[in-house]
Amino acid sequence: MHWILILLLCAVQANAQTVTDLWARGYSVIPTPQSVKLSGGDVVLDGSWLIDASKLGQQDIAYRSLVKDAAEFHGLRLRPGSAGKVIRLAVIPGTVATKVAPEIDEQAYRLHVSDKIIEITGNGKPGLFYGVQTFLQLLKRDHTGRLLLPRCTIDDWPKLQLRFLHWDTKHHQDRMETLKRYLDWTARFKANMIGFEIEDKFEYPSHPVIGAPGAFTTSQMQELVNYGLERYIQIVPQVQSPAHMAYVLKHPEFADLRADGNNYQSDVCNPRTLQLIFSMYDDLIKATKGVKYFFVSTDEVYYAGIDGMCTRPYNEENRSLAWVEFVQKAHEHLSKQGRRMLIWAEYPLLPKHVELIPSDVIDGVMGEDAYLPIEIKKGMRQLIYVSTQGATLLFPNHLPLETDRGFQRGTLESVLESISNSRVWKANPIGTFGAAWDDCGLHNETFWLGWSAVAQYGWNPGKTPIEQHVAEFMDLYYGPRTEGMIDIYRMLQRQARVYERTWERVESRVRGPGYGNSYGKGIGTRRSDMTLSAPPLPALPDLKVQPYFAEKYKSFLTEVRDRTAENDRLVYALMNNFGRVDRNHYNLEVLLALARFTGHHWRLLDTLASAERSLVNAQAAAQKNNPAAAVASLVTAYTTVDKVRREGEQVFDQLRVTYEKSMFPKGQSVGGRKFFHVLDDTKDHPADRTPDLSWMIVPERSIGLGKWLQDLRKITEEYAKAHNVPVRGPRGARLED
DSSP states (O other): OHHHHHHHHHHHHHTOOOOOHHHHTTOOOSSOOSEEEEEEEEEEEOTTOEEEOTTTOTTSHHHHHHHHHHHHHHOOOOEEOSSSSEEEEEEOTTSSOOOSOHHHHTTOEEEEEOSSEEEEEESSHHHHHHHHHHHHHHOEEOTTSOEEEEEEEEEEOOSSSEEEEEEEOSSOOBOHHHHHHHHHHHHHTTOOEEEEEOTTSBOOTTSTTTSOTTOBOHHHHHHHHHHHHHTTOEEEEEEEOSBSOHHHHTSGGGGGGBGGGOSSBBOTTSHHHHHHHHHHHHHHHHTSTTOOEEEEEOTTOTTTTOSTTOOSOOSHHHHHHHHHHHHHHHHHHHHHTTOEEEEOOOTTOOGGGGGGSOTTOEESSOOOTTTHHHHHHHTOEEEEEEEEESSOSSSOOOSOEEETTEEEOOHHHHHHHHHHSHHHHTSOEEEEEEEEOOTTOOOGGGGHHHHHHHHHHHHSTTOSOHHHHHHHHHHHHHOTTOOSHHHHHHHHHHHHHHHHHSSEEEEOSSOOOOOEETTEETSSOOOEEEEOOOOOOOBTTTTBOOOOHHHHTHHHHHHHHHHHHHHHHHHHHHHHHHTTOOSOHHHHHHHHHHHHHHHHHHHHHHHHHHHHHHHHHHHHHHHTTOHHHHHHHHHHHHHHHHHHHHHHHHHHHHHHHHHTTTBOOTTOOBTTBOOOOOOOOSSOOGGGSSSSGGGGTHHHHTTOHHHHHHHHHHHHHHHHHHTTOOOOOGGGOOOOO
16 A cells, blocks of 8 residues: 555655745735746835826725725725825726737736835736735735834736636525625736526526526526626526536426436427527526627437437437537527637537537537547637536545545646646637536535635646645635635545445435436436445344344444544644635534534434444343333433434524525425425436425434334333333433434
8 A cells, every 4th residue: 555655755846846935935816827027125005195187086896806805804994085195096998018919908907016116017907906916815914013014116918818707506695795795806816707507597588487486587697797897707607408407398388398308408409499598598698788609508318319310310420410410509699799609519419410509609618538639720709617526425526535445536636637637728728617516516615615616727727836826715715814725624524425325325205217318318317315324223022133233334333433532633723714714604504504414414323323232232231130220221212313313403404594695495385386396307416306405304304203202112111011111211201203
């Protein structure tokens, strides 16, 4: 084993990156600037500094952002003025010679810091705004409490024009104030695009039945879009179609549009399908005025052309052509609306049919190698697609982790490698897309480390070591006074991974087989549920029991001791930081709720094993003709399991309350209208199994502990009555269901 670790260390050293000059001086900024010239020494910032925005105006977002965040994050009260020590804001085209496209050039800025003047100058207004964000991030306090900046000149601009973060709302709906806060942090990390996969969380005025109860209205969407545009962020509608349309096709009104009778995909040969989809596009276009793009999510259209109204034979060739024809028609429709279209270029598209895609369409995934030469020849642009979250439960795999199952790479490594590798730069990328799917219902607060990494490397690919980025994120997102946040993330990650694997997987009791995948219908679609078997119940009259829980789940139980101790450290570490975090306190609330949730899981496993031992003890006491001791052991088994069952419901309720501070209740009813819940047959999405958040406790509820306790109570009472032994729970109370 030691030689494997040596090889890993050698590989890490071979790819090691040196820390950036700013970080070496103790200054944090995300993303890392392109050019930094340090002059030596620091400049002290205090209330005597004034802001000269005479060429800009105090209503500009750069000025307002500077004043607001300087006060809120650093306690620095800045006033307008032009005499003395001055922070001068200005837009002067050509200040930074980028020699790149105009859309990137306008995002460039220069930050010059000297003893009596700080100049933040943008080539365009976006650049000035980004320069302000860099200024605000660089501010730090020394050991005496003084606010410092390094004497320096920073020239900076993004490598890529479009830097997407992904908001996936399949299984939750964030509150408006939450999304505005997300836009604020998106802007601070200099990302400028949001792929808003909104599904049924929009009202769709042309087809109101599609919008879930309480879905965002047109005016609310436009309010959110305007908030983003002011911060140079475009919120791009991302509409799942013609596949992944269960949120539409589940409704009886659209049953005739189901391809092959299935909720997963719409019938692309039915003219009414296009009318429906394009009317949904139009609804969102009207609600996103000022946005230049539209994301047509053409992914996983496994069965294009299988539909009853399609006249061509269903085969590989015609499946690809049906996909292309949908893209062509969508492009024609969106072009008339002034929107540039993004797609997922993937199966069932054949390489020879890439030529049929309009050249101004952006390939959002840069997938098949065979597509790229044709896309390059056509002048098509691409996004560098990376995923920071997909199928993991509770907490993402951000960081590398050493486990008893070997070394596990972190998703941040994949982000760095995907954006920096030579393959993508042989194409013609226009931006990045940082996906974080909601399939497993993770809270978006767990996504920020991944999102920030996508913003980092989309702006300046490959320059910043992952370890530095993680440290800078903790410093900027939570504030510099926190302790051990990286260890907290590792513990949460380990707790979540072990939580995943300490459930038994059984064939689903509620979900039928899925429709299929690219290999064909019914292939690879076995559904599973997570559960545990309850301990065996004793049999009357002699309390005979056949123990199996401890043996069946032996590997699970070996984890309990270590994970329980780790969870205890995790909770204390989080509690310690509540008084230290300067920003995003709510994030810690979410992390604590998740820590409590996994901590309960270890107690559940331990309690069920302990209850089984008590039942074995009851059998032994009965065999020794000691009914009082037997009843006492039965009561112990009952009370410990009842306690952990009640605790589980309390922990889940605390988690639900915490989540609902930032999001609406999942599957909420509004104005008497109920959420129409139908199991999605697209994939095995845990968060889809119930209309509300209770999917998170469904595995525990599936054990049937309530029924198990009722049965044990009856057995205990019958045995006690037969042997004339009183039954008393803790402090003499009667056993209760």
